[in-house]
Amino acid sequence: MGMQRFSGFALARQTLSGHAGWGRQWRSPEPKAAYDAVIIGGGGHGLATAFHLARDHGLRNIAVLEKAWVGGGNTGRNTTIIRSNYLFDASARLYDHAVKLWEELSQTLNYNVMFSQRGVLMLAHNVHDVQSFKRHVHANRLNGVDNEWLSAEEAQEFCPPLRIDGGMRYPVLGAALQRRAGTARHDAVAWGYARAADALGVDIIENCAVTGIVRNTQGAVEAMETTRGRITTPKIGVVAAGNTSVVMGMAGVRMPLESYPLQALVSEPVKPVFPCVVMSNTIHAYISQSDKGELVIGAGTDAYISYSQRGALHISSHTLEAICELFPQFRRMRMLRNWGGIVDVTPDRSPIIAKTQVQGLYVNCGWGTGGFKATPGSGHLFAWTMAKDEPHEINAPFTIERFRDGRLIDEAAAAAVAH
Amino acid sequence: MKRRPPQWRTDMLLINCPYCGPRPELEFAYAGEAGITRPADASELDDDAWGAFLYQRSNPRGPHDERWRHLHGCARFFNARRDTVTDLFAATWKVGEAAP
Numbered sequence: 001m002g003m004q005r006f007s008g009f010a011l012a013r014q015t016l017s018g019h020a021g022w023g024r025q026w027r028s029p030e031p032k033a034a035y036d037a038v039i040i041g042g043g044g045h046g047l048a049t050a051f052h053l054a055r056d057h058g059l060r061n062i063a064v065l066e067k068a069w070v071g072g073g074n075t076g077r078n079t080t081i082i083r084s085n086y087l088f089d090a091s092a093r094l095y096d097h098a099v100k101l102w103e104e105l106s107q108t109l110n111y112n113v114m115f116s117q118r119g120v121l122m123l124a125h126n127v128h129d130v131q132s133f134k135r136h137v138h139a140n141r142l143n144g145v146d147n148e149w150l151s152a153e154e155a156q157e158f159c160p161p162l163r164i165d166g167g168m169r170y171p172v173l174g175a176a177l178q179r180r181a182g183t184a185r186h187d188a189v190a191w192g193y194a195r196a197a198d199a200l201g202v203d204i205i206e207n208c209a210v211t212g213i214v215r216n217t218q219g220a221v222e223a224m225e226t227t228r229g230r231i232t233t234p235k236i237g238v239v240a241a242g243n244t245s246v247v248m249g250m251a252g253v254r255m256p257l258e259s260y261p262l263q264a265l266v267s268e269p270v271k272p273v274f275p276c277v278v279m280s281n282t283i284h285a286y287i288s289q290s291d292k293g294e295l296v297i298g299a300g301t302d303a304y305i306s307y308s309q310r311g312a313l314h315i316s317s318h319t320l321e322a323i324c325e326l327f328p329q330f331r332r333m334r335m336l337r338n339w340g341g342i343v344d345v346t347p348d349r350s351p352i353i354a355k356t357q358v359q360g361l362y363v364n365c366g367w368g369t370g371g372f373k374a375t376p377g378s379g380h381l382f383a384w385t386m387a388k389d390e391p392h393e394i395n396a397p398f399t400i401e402r403f404r405d406g407r408l409i410d411e412a413a414a415a416a417v418a419h
Numbered sequence: 420m421k422r423r424p425p426q427w428r429t430d431m432l433l434i435n436c437p438y439c440g441p442r443p444e445l446e447f448a449y450a451g452e453a454g455i456t457r458p459a460d461a462s463e464l465d466d467d468a469w470g471a472f473l474y475q476r477s478n479p480r481g482p483h484d485e486r487w488r489h490l491h492g493c494a495r496f497f498n499a500r501r502d503t504v505t506d507l508f509a510a511t512w513k514v515g516e517a518a519p
Contacts, residue, residue, distance in 0.1 A: 243480065245476075245477070245478035245479070245480075246478075246479070246480045254471065254475040254476075254477075255475065255476075255478065256470075256474035256475050256476070257476065257478055258476050258478050259478055259503075303448065303449040304449040304485070304501075305478060305483065305485075305503055306503050306504075306506055307480050307503050307504045308503075308504060308505065308506050312432070312444065314444075314445060347473075347474050403470050403473070403474040403475075404466045404467055404469075404470035405466065405470075
């Protein structure tokens with residue numbers, strides 16, 4: 001099958017032949033009648049899972065089913081922020097595991113995912129924020145996760161466009177800075193994993209929606225019905241983000257999830273004006289600048305569950321007001337595009353990466369408003385869980401049963417972000 | 420496949436409070452799935468049933484019965500049926516009334 005390797009040499013050679021020799025980056029196979037394992041959902045998490053199943057666990061007769069096109073869901077709709085400054089030990093381990101994989105991902109995949117550790121600055125606007133962020137800084141450092149406290153002046157030095165005068169309704173009192181945090185090119189992550197998984201023999205099947213999950217008389221999964229025919233498999237990994245409740249419902253499993261539209265916007269492209277990522281929980285805004293020059297802005301979720309992939313105008317307006325307050329020089333910029341992605345939210349705002357009570361059925365979901373940052377770690381840990389039928393030490397706390405046992409990992413209350 | 424329904428919403432939902440009439444979304448607070456009743460015999464439940472009551476939700480892609488509160492109006496709770504794909508409301512009704 002042989003993947004066409006990308007390198008400086010390959011680029012020079014293609015330049016001489018007018019770039020006419022670049023081939024397709026992954027096949028478009030017909031689904032087989034049976035696989036050793038099937039992943040439902042061709043986003044970053046699902047593709048990363050398939051890549052690790054094939055590379056680390058030798059499972060090559062596997063498929064990823066995607067109802068539309070790879071990376072067309074939340075992977076292509078998020079604001080590409082990557083960080084690991086979560087409060088609780090289990091969360092810090094989980095997200096920092098991912099950051100460590102991000103640091104090598106372009107080499108791992110032989111695909112430039114444009115991971116840029118430009119730093120994420122989280123602004124404090126009131127005394128509670130200051131106390132809470134300092135607590136995060138200390139907790140993170142105990143867990144080996146870099147995070148430091150900056151005064152307002154130091155924050156402005158790190159991010160010169162930031163307004164820190166006292167004239168704001170919510171003045172900037174300081175900020176927490178994670179220097180290893182940053183952004184990556186979201187589409188490249190999906191494409192890079194698809195290409196690398198395909199090269200290991202994984203069938204990536206687009207335009208294939210799952211319509212039913214068949215369980216045998218012992219209750220174990222046996223097969224699935226899809227829009228492209230029946231596929232027999234003993235192992236199903238559901239990585240369907242906002243649609244997880246729907247897919248799990250096909251196997252008769254009710255989930256502790258609710259799905260909400262989360263919005264993002266990009267501005268017209270401009271020259272480099274913004275050096276880092278800035279987040280504000282209190283007035284709710286996220287902003288960075290892409291390498292194309294667009295300001296990438298994250299807004300909030302609607303208050304009610306929905307699968308509409310749009311979100312209400314007043315939600316994005318609210319965020320733009322906050323952006324204009326923090327960065328007055330952006331007030332006359334025009335927004336080019338505005339969209340929504342459907343995020344599946346757990347009651348404690350921590351993900352589920354786990355076996356289920358149904359034999360052969362595994363689920364990786366509940367990443368809520370912040371799943372992109374975890375993509376490589378999520379894939380690695382979920383592949384481990386599916387291959388060995390037991391969780392890796394890092395994802396062992398992230399079960400479904402924690403909602404029965406009361407062992408919540410309550411990042412909702414710890415609120416790295418206020419949704 | 421044409422997925423867009425004839426009457427797609429524009430910028431904000433218009434919600435018909437059964438007490439006050441149609442008002443913009445901003446006046447309302449969403450209050451979750453309807454019909455989730457706290458078990459009368461909570462102390463008798465096993466952990467699975469209690470966890471399910473607390474945390475499991477239908478989260479359907481399609482019609483959804485839910486509670487809303489006209490917070491910045493009459494402040495009363497009511498029930499609604501809304502399609503979660505189009506966000507169109509099929510009906511709203513008062514607490515205690517039968518669903519239409």
